[in-house]
Amino acid sequence: MENTKKIKTRDEIEPKYKWAIDKIYSNESLWEEDFSKLKELTPKLSHYEGKLSDGKELFNFLKLDEEISRLAEKLHIYAHCRADEDTANTKYQALWNKIVSFIPQINAEKSFFLPEILAMDEKHLLKEIENIPELKIYSFAINDILNLKPHTLSKGEERILAAVSDSLEAPANIFNILSNADMTFPKIKDESGIEVELSDKNYSIYITSKDRRVREDAFKTLFSTYEKFKNTFATSLTSSMKAFIFNSQMRKYSSSLESSLKPNNIPLEVYYKTIETINNNLSALHRYVKIKKQLLGLEEIHMYDLYVPIINTPDIEVSYEDGVKLIEKGLNPLGEDYLKIFKGGIKEGWVDVYENKCKRGGAYSTGSYDTMPYILLNYHNKINDVSTLAHEMGHSIHSYYSNKTQPYIYSNYTLFCAEVASITNECILIDYLIKNEQDKLKKLYYINNELEQIRTTVFRQVMFAEFEMITQGELEKGTPLTSEELCNIWHDLNVKYFGPEMIVDKEIDMEWARIPHFYYNFYVYQYATGFAAANSFSERILKGEEGALENYISFLKSGGSDYPINLLKKAGVDMTTSKPMEDTINRFNELLDMLEETIS
Structure with missing residues (x-):
């Protein structure tokens, strides 16, 4: 029993291995101040009901909505991360419950927005956008809403669907x-x-x-x-x-x-x-x-x-520091700027590295427009943990690029694109490991x-x-x-x-x-398409194709500024064709060839 390895408490983990959540709020009093501000601002959203046909009022609503959304997300990320780092800490669970419970109120206060936009004369709305320079940035977002007009019901019908949603779920x-x-x-x-x-x-x-x-x-x-x-x-x-x-x-x-x-x-x-x-x-x-x-x-x-x-x-032990170095070597094809962001993220406290008592399991990347793209790990010095860090860093660097390049309204990328950056990292890293491993068992x-x-x-x-x-x-x-x-x-x-x-x-x-x-209604195909797109990006980058890296970085910077198919196509990966999936199958056969060659 004396040799049993105990899980450390949160306080026993060295600060350098903890995420820098205090860069969002250095104490809970500041969080509470912002939460009070959020509660004061939120009712102001409904003041714009019935006024959105005036372009200036529409712009003022959208700016207020952005201010409230960014503040709510910042509060949410802090509470979420604090609650996950120690699920037994009732103080942080209370903060988490507080913000989660308030978000429906925000949605209720602005629930008039979509019906009002969709009920508006489309020509008038587009003319307002054209006449008011500040509104032009919202053009894609508003046109996206208008594209779904044929599938949006009346207020009464929407209310009925909302009322039966629990039954349908x-x-x-x-x-x-x-x-x-x-x-x-x-x-x-x-x-x-x-x-x-x-x-x-x-x-x-x-x-x-x-x-x-x-x-x-x-x-x-x-x-x-x-x-x-x-x-x-x-x-x-x-x-x-x-x-x-x-x-x-x-x-x-x-x-x-x-x-x-x-x-x-x-x-x-x-x-x-x-x-x-x-x-x-x-x-x-x-x-x-x-x-x-x-x-x-x-x-x-x-x-x-x-x-x-x-x-x-094979029992491959890799310390966290060695894992970071291994990823740096593996991701070298992604260029100096990408590696600079990666190293900066490690140094600045993006990552919560080790397991501690009552910490949430698994791994994820999270963050908001006004915070770091944080990463939760439960690193156990295994080679799979290295791959997990590379994967989550793919998400976080994608978010970093999007947040730095896009305005808030286009900073979030869709689910169709979400796994592309993380799997591209994995593909490039595993290619490096296979090519550079001399030990036959590890290579296999x-x-x-x-x-x-x-x-x-x-x-x-x-x-x-x-x-x-x-x-x-x-x-x-x-x-x-x-x-x-x-x-x-x-x-x-x-x-x-x-x-x-x-x-x-x-x-x-x-x-x-x-x-x-x-x-989840036709959800799973996106795992396959995401992998195929990532494989296409990684292959083009590893082969040194002209413009491949630049196109990929442009994709990471694009956020949600266009539809996912268009963003990928601009970057050189056309998911409306069979080529990305065929390239993935070619890689599969190539790996089978390697397997047979290594064993023989």
């Missing part, structure tokens, strides 16, 4: 309660023969076990438990999809897919092209399955063999890591996207879907994606039931 809430709270799983025996209780949370430990008996038991136990609730899960999922369809029909979209993509001006062709390109190149995934089967020495490869590493994971580990990332982020997510397209399409045609039909669709997709070498066990037919993203 009920299927997702039922799924969360059922899967996270009410379901329990039988015990299985671990590698040592000791009985352990299986759960959705620890499943990943056992499905990656080197002991095939353990992973088979975990696989069959998990999905046989889901199978007992198949009708409830089927009703929950199809009800959620019907709610998406209802909303899209009420807002006069041609389909629920269009209602998901059109607000960001993403052509439906991008979704269809992504699925089509992967379907045309499934031979690469089939090759991966065949090689994995050979490397694992299996006569038959089953679905429960998919996640086991093909090599023993890095190659396998990138293969797995493409398999899970691209192939797997596109399979999810195809499932959504099929199921929602059937429901939109009025075809009811039972649990049996959902299982059949899922089974057939697994057969198609994993190819002739894979034994598609019947238990996998229930996997659709445990995917929370299916309740």
